[in-house]
Amino acid sequence: xxxxxxxxxALPLAGFLVLVLLGRRLGEPGAGWxxxxxxxxxxxxxxxxxxxxxxxxxxxxxxxxxxxxWIPVGDLQVDIGFLADPLSITMALFVTGVGTLIxxxxxxxxxxxxxxxxxxxxxxLFIFSMLMxxxxxxxxxxxxxxxxVGACSYLLISFWxxxxxxxxxxxxAFVTNRxxxxxFLLAIFLAFSSLGTIDYAGVxxxxxxxxxxxxxxxxxxxxxxAVGKSAQIPLYLWLPDAxxxxxxxSALIHxxxxxxxxxxxxxxxxxxxxxxxxWAPDVIAWVGVITAxxxxxxxxxxxxxxxxxxxxxxxxxxxxxxxxxxxxxxxAIFHMVTHAFFKALLFLGSGSVIHGMHDxxxxxxxGGLRKLMPVTAATFIVGWLxxxxxxxxxxxxxxxEILLYAWGSGGVQGKLLWGIGxxxxxxxxxxxxxxxxxxxxxxxxxxxxxxxxVGGGGSDAPADDLGEAATDADAVEVADxxxxxxxxxxxxxxxxxxxxxxxxxxxxxxxxxxxxxFSGDLHFLGHWLEPVLGENxxxxxxxxxxxxxxxxxxxxxxxxxxxxxxxxYLRRRVKAVEPRVLAHAWYYDETVTRFVGGPGxxxxxxxxxxxxxxxxxxxxxxxxxxxxxxxxLRTVQSGFVRSYALGISAGVVVVLxxxxxxxxx
Amino acid sequence: MIAALEVTPAWYLILGALLFSIxxxxxxxxxxxxxxxMCVELMLNAVTLTFxxxxxxxxxxGGQSIVVFVLVVAxxxxxxxLAIIVALLRKRPHATADDIALLEG
Numbered sequence: 001x002x003x004x005x006x007x008x009x010a011l012p013l014a015g016f017l018v019l020v021l022l023g024r025r026l027g028e029p030g031a032g033w034x035x036x037x038x039x040x041x042x043x044x045x046x047x048x049x050x051x052x053x054x055x056x057x058x059x060x061x062x063x064x065x066x067x068x069x070w071i072p073v074g075d076l077q078v079d080i081g082f083l084a085d086p087l088s089i090t091m092a093l094f095v096t097g098v099g100t101l102i103x104x105x106x107x108x109x110x111x112x113x114x115x116x117x118x119x120x121x122x123x124x125l126f127i128f129s130m131l132m133x134x135x136x137x138x139x140x141x142x143x144x145x146x147x148x149v150g151a152c153s154y155l156l157i158s159f160w161x162x163x164x165x166x167x168x169x170x171x172x173a174f175v176t177n178r179x180x181x182x183x184f185l186l187a188i189f190l191a192f193s194s195l196g197t198i199d200y201a202g203v204x205x206x207x208x209x210x211x212x213x214x215x216x217x218x219x220x221x222x223x224x225x226a227v228g229k230s231a232q233i234p235l236y237l238w239l240p241d242a243x244x245x246x247x248x249x250s251a252l253i254h255x256x257x258x259x260x261x262x263x264x265x266x267x268x269x270x271x272x273x274x275x276x277x278x279w280a281p282d283v284i285a286w287v288g289v290i291t292a293x294x295x296x297x298x299x300x301x302x303x304x305x306x307x308x309x310x311x312x313x314x315x316x317x318x319x320x321x322x323x324x325x326x327x328x329x330x331x332a333i334f335h336m337v338t339h340a341f342f343k344a345l346l347f348l349g350s351g352s353v354i355h356g357m358h359d360x361x362x363x364x365x366x367g368g369l370r371k372l373m374p375v376t377a378a379t380f381i382v383g384w385l386x387x388x389x390x391x392x393x394x395x396x397x398x399x400x401e402i403l404l405y406a407w408g409s410g411g412v413q414g415k416l417l418w419g420i421g422x423x424x425x426x427x428x429x430x431x432x433x434x435x436x437x438x439x440x441x442x443x444x445x446x447x448x449x450x451x452x453x454v455g456g457g458g459s460d461a462p463a464d465d466l467g468e469a470a471t472d473a474d475a476v477e478v479a480d481x482x483x484x485x486x487x488x489x490x491x492x493x494x495x496x497x498x499x500x501x502x503x504x505x506x507x508x509x510x511x512x513x514x515x516x517x518f519s520g521d522l523h524f525l526g527h528w529l530e531p532v533l534g535e536n537x538x539x540x541x542x543x544x545x546x547x548x549x550x551x552x553x554x555x556x557x558x559x560x561x562x563x564x565x566x567x568x569y570l571r572r573r574v575k576a577v578e579p580r581v582l583a584h585a586w587y588y589d590e591t592v593t594r595f596v597g598g599p600g601x602x603x604x605x606x607x608x609x610x611x612x613x614x615x616x617x618x619x620x621x622x623x624x625x626x627x628x629x630x631x632x633l634r635t636v637q638s639g640f641v642r643s644y645a646l647g648i649s650a651g652v653v654v655v656l657x658x659x660x661x662x663x664x665x
Numbered sequence: 666m667i668a669a670l671e672v673t674p675a676w677y678l679i680l681g682a683l684l685f686s687i688x689x690x691x692x693x694x695x696x697x698x699x700x701x702x703m704c705v706e707l708m709l710n711a712v713t714l715t716f717x718x719x720x721x722x723x724x725x726x727g728g729q730s731i732v733v734f735v736l737v738v739a740x741x742x743x744x745x746x747l748a749i750i751v752a753l754l755r756k757r758p759h760a761t762a763d764d765i766a767l768l769e770g
Contacts, residue, residue, distance in 0.1 A: 637768075637769055638766060638769050639766030639767060639768045639769030640762070640763055640766045641701070641762045641765075641766075642692070642693060642696070642701075642762055642763065645689075645692050645693055646693055649689055649693065
């Protein structure tokens with residue numbers, strides 16, 4: 001059954017090709033249903049392969065299916081092939097599963113859009129690329145998928161490209177990702193030059209024999225790629241801007257699947273990380289935990305409903321890198337799966353709110369929506385409890401496992417990582433509660449006069465989600481927003497949109513059953529991933545009492561966050577403190593913009609000058625030299641046969657003279 | 666007297682050198698393509714004569730076998746060269762070698 005692995009990416013590819021050719025003719029909603037069917041078929045194929053792998057013996061659960069030889073050059077042998085093993089199939093399962101739900105949701109969300117078929121063309125292409133990324137049997141196939149999802153991300157962020165803010169947000173995402181891709185490419189080159197292969201099988205087998213320096217270099221260069229794709233410090237700033245895309249895109253690409261590509265990659269090459277210096281994983285852990293904290297502080301002061309979730313995503317991805325850094329790969333994948341469920345749920349819920357509010361994204365203009373949008377509100381609340389870490393929802397278990405491994409990694413560093421992670425958990429509970437209270441509870445505010453912008457962090461968002469009416473969620477324009485005159489009447493979304501919400505809510509509430517901590521037998525995900533991770537998964541030695549205490553502390557943190565938020569935003573006992581610096585995301589974006597716009601541009605111009613004059617000059621100089629000398633020499637070639645004969649005769653005389661003088665003198 | 670004038674190999678070599686020089690000189694000074702071609706033939710034959718002489722002096726048949734090769738190549742060269750010259754002179758009856766300097770760089 002594992003032979004069917006090629007079918008997993010083939011179906012979305014077929015959907016993409018059909019939609020490219022016939023999309024316009026299929027129109028709405030035919031194109032959407034076709035794309036959804038292809039994605040769903042891919043999910044079924046993944047299930048079949050999964051069942052096939054389950055049937056194998058535990059140590060044979062790694063099947064490589066080579067489709068064809070792609071680049072055979074000397075020692076470099078690159079095939080287009082797929083690697084079906086527990087890790088890739090886990091990824092493929094939730095990518096296609098969540099992807100299908102979001103396809104379904106998009107049929108409702110994109111209703112009435114001018115480019116309805118085009119949206120599904122991109123969506124299917126994205127699913128195909130993502131599956132190439134996770135299923136590729138060597139680094140280069142993964143890289144194709146890596147670039148493919150980047151391109152789709154660009155296309156979908158700037159889907160409503162008539163608004164310039166959306167177009168430049170797409171560009172920003174693409175350019176920022178290129179920095180990461182540079183690291184990935186160098187890592188591939190280095191892996192090939194030191195190991196002679198870029199197949200994961202060969203890399204895994206050869207990693208142990210690598211010198212620690214090389215292994216560290218490969219690992220950290222791959223981490224640079226992962227930092228770009230998974231939006232970690234310092235390259236995270238593209239992700240909040242990526243919210244310019246349609247909300248299903250934010251849910252699929254910028255929350256559930258693509259941005260977890262970096263975490264997947266680090267897990268895939270775990271033998272390389274294990275073969276490197278000990279400090280390399282520490283770097284990953286620290287980058288992760290600091291990103292988690294910084295992004296969480298920013299999310300506290302955002303007013304755009306999607307920006308809160310965007311920074312939240314950055315923060316949660318930081319948790320996953322923390323897990324990778326302390327060797328808790330299972331926890332990283334576990335959190336990736338639960339995060340895919342609850343963050344997709346939250347994004348789709350926010351999309352439903354935006355849809356119901358007629359493209360309003362400012363949370364200060366929402367409130368009391370739970371009565372008008374009961375399904376959206378109920379599912380959103382499940383997502384909120386899951387991400388806040390309230391038991392028994394899935395987020396609690398996955399986050400707690402990461403914190404436990406951080407604590408167990410030992411030493412002062414372990415305690416510090418745990419402490420920062422816990423603080424982040426508290427902030428997470430706080431900002432998510434703030435969002436829920438502002439949107440679904442309290443007094444309705446959508447017909448109030450426009451609130452004076454306090455922070456401004458959210459109000460400069462490229463909001464306009466359906467590409468109609470206002471071009472900006474600019475405070476002034478919000479005043480006369482909405483198609484039905486001045487009054488906005490929020491309404492519940494159609495079943496096409498609420499059905500995926502309900503499914504995801506069930507998953508977000510129950511996904512913890514794949515890896516319950518209570519007994520070793522319940523660690524299904526851990527046992528399932530064991531063949532991939534082997535000895536590289538960290539083994540911690542923490543007493544059961546400590547484990548329980550840590551979990552209790554985590555629960556207390558979550559509850560504290562929720563209570564504080566309810567005091568401020570629900571009961572209005574305490575005045576909200578939302579510092580400007582947080583609303584402006586620590587001015588990081590502005591600083592980068594100023595730097596790149598000023599000294600950065602000058603530096604780039606200098607590099608361009610160097611390129612045009614020195615590099616090109618050297619290349620053109622060689623050509624000019626050859627041309628001038630050729631022009632000089634061609635006068636010799638006169639075409640007169642007798643002058644050639646004279647030349648030959650003279651040459652003979654010279655040669656003869658030389659030999660005769662050598663003979664007799 | 667006559668016995669003193671014994672024909673030694675040196676005579677043949679001198680004859681070969683003379684023939685070669687005449688051919689080379691003719692090639693350089695004449696402009697008629699046909700005459701130039703004959704001069705080339707003369708040079709070739711001078712060389713074959715030298716080969717035969719040395720072959721006999723040194724009792725080595727290698728020189729003679731090379732002569733056979735040279736004859737074959739010369740025959741082929743005559744076929745091609747004469748064909749070109751005849752075609753050329755048919756088109757331009759009084760053409761000299763300098764008139765056909767078309768292949769200049």
